[in-house]
Amino acid sequence: MVAVRNSTGLTDDLEALALALEGLDLRTAEVRGTNTPAMRDQLVRNIRSYLIPKMSDPDVPLCVVFAGPTGSGKSTLINTISGFELSETGPIRPTTTAPITLVAETHEKRFSSIGPFECETVLGRAPILEDMALVDTPDIDSTSTHHREIAETLIDYADVVVFVTSTLRYADNVPWEVLRRATSRGATVLNVLNRYGSKSSGAYVDLQARLADAGIESDVLRVPEHHLGPGAQAVPSLAARELRRRLVEIGQDRRAYAQEVLDRVLGSTLEQARSLTAMVSEDDAWVLARDASVRQRFDGRAEKLDLTSAADRIELGFPETGSAWRRRRWERRAHPTLGHATSVVVAVDSDLRRLGYTSGASSSAVRQALRSWAEYAARVADEAGTLRRELGQVALMKASLDPEAVAPVEHLYGDRAPTLITRTRKELTKRLQLIYDAAAERLVETQRDGLVDPDPTVLTERVAAVVARSHFADA
Ligand SMILES: Nc1nc2c(ncn2[C@@H]2O[C@H](COP(=O)(O)OP(=O)(O)OP(=O)(O)O)[C@@H](O)[C@H]2O)c(=O)[nH]1
Ligand SMILES: [Mg+2]
Structure with a gap:
């Protein structure tokens, strides 16, 4: 893994890498049906939306994104953790349709929008908000593909992803895809099995096994099911005690923690950029072989x-x-x-x-x-x-x-x-x-049909420059 320190040179090199990625001609992918465009988009997003802003503003609070299937209890949990009625919860699916951020007043401007999305910000005064902003997202799996797009984009900005699932939904396909994306990016993922009841131990064991099989190192926090009266927007705070404790712990050493996540995201970004380069080389060879x-x-x-x-x-x-x-x-x-x-x-x-x-x-x-x-x-x-x-x-x-x-x-x-x-x-x-x-x-x-050789040379050079600079920055 590379270790990064704040460095203007590094952000310039990252910007050059993003430009090289954007300049790639990936039309061959359409003909071959490879997923290089999606990989490229995510890489650009990691660089532009996460790495560069984080390096340029090291005091920014951690961005904690709550994500998961519809109705898994994200909004309820965020209300519980913060003690605010931040986000409306409810029986009608999906309930949350746009990102909502709970943030301290001092940091409001930094979170009025996240990437391309305007956020509804709610100002709060809880100690936890000194170190982090809590972001409630729309679901990842309802009929609205736009919701999934919002949630996935927000995950690309996250330092911590609280992945909320339930005993009924934990094995669904879409949440797993999103979970893989979050972990492969390098962010910390806290898995929450919500509404845990007396008959949920099977689901708990199974979820742990599935995470291990998928190579995802993350334990599962159980939040017990509570009775909720009509109109209740949160469960008793005791229920989410362990999750809260983890978040507070992360927040206490915010700068070091942010640096750690930054290192991981940069490491995985470079790794993915190298895989993309290899795939572009294959595309190039394929075009030439076809000719x-x-x-x-x-x-x-x-x-x-x-x-x-x-x-x-x-x-x-x-x-x-x-x-x-x-x-x-x-x-x-x-x-x-x-x-x-x-x-x-x-x-x-x-x-x-x-x-x-x-x-x-x-x-x-x-x-x-x-x-x-x-x-x-x-x-x-x-x-x-x-x-x-x-x-x-x-x-x-x-x-x-x-x-x-x-x-x-x-x-x-x-x-x-x-x-x-x-x-x-x-x-x-x-x-x-x-x-x-x-x-x-x-x-x-x-x-x-207008297809040019998808030349990986510039990309290789730009990746090498970032690698060289990040090692240099570490010295
Ligand atoms: N009884 C009970 N109901 C809960 C609990 N947690 C959440 N709920 C209910 O489950 C429903 C869904 O909860 P939400 O918090 O709105 O779920 P969400 O994940 O934010 O859903 P979307 O916004 O649609 O993605 C609501 O009616 C909640 O009141 C719990 O521990 N016990
Ligand atoms: Mg919600």
């Missing part, structure tokens, strides 16, 4: 294209059999025709569609590639030096498209035919592959 798999699918595809049907459209009129005389006559008189372009367009187009590129090949791009390839074949024919350049060019093109059509090239170039055909075919592959590559890039772009 790479598209590129891989398109890679080397042009080489595998079967273009024999395009070769059929090139008319050479080469005599399949016949005498040397017939062939020489062909060499002099043949008028080869090039009708292959459309077939190549169709072949590339349907192959691209097979690969998932739904807009297919652009005919003009394929035709342009074929024109430049034809020029290349003409240059090869020139270099090879036939009598009729056009005949050499077209024969090379046809043989490049169809490995069966090598005879005319062999007739024209003899032993050099295989090398010349390979060279020509390679040039066609190269040009068509460029069309595949461009399609792959467009598909990557569409798939990304």
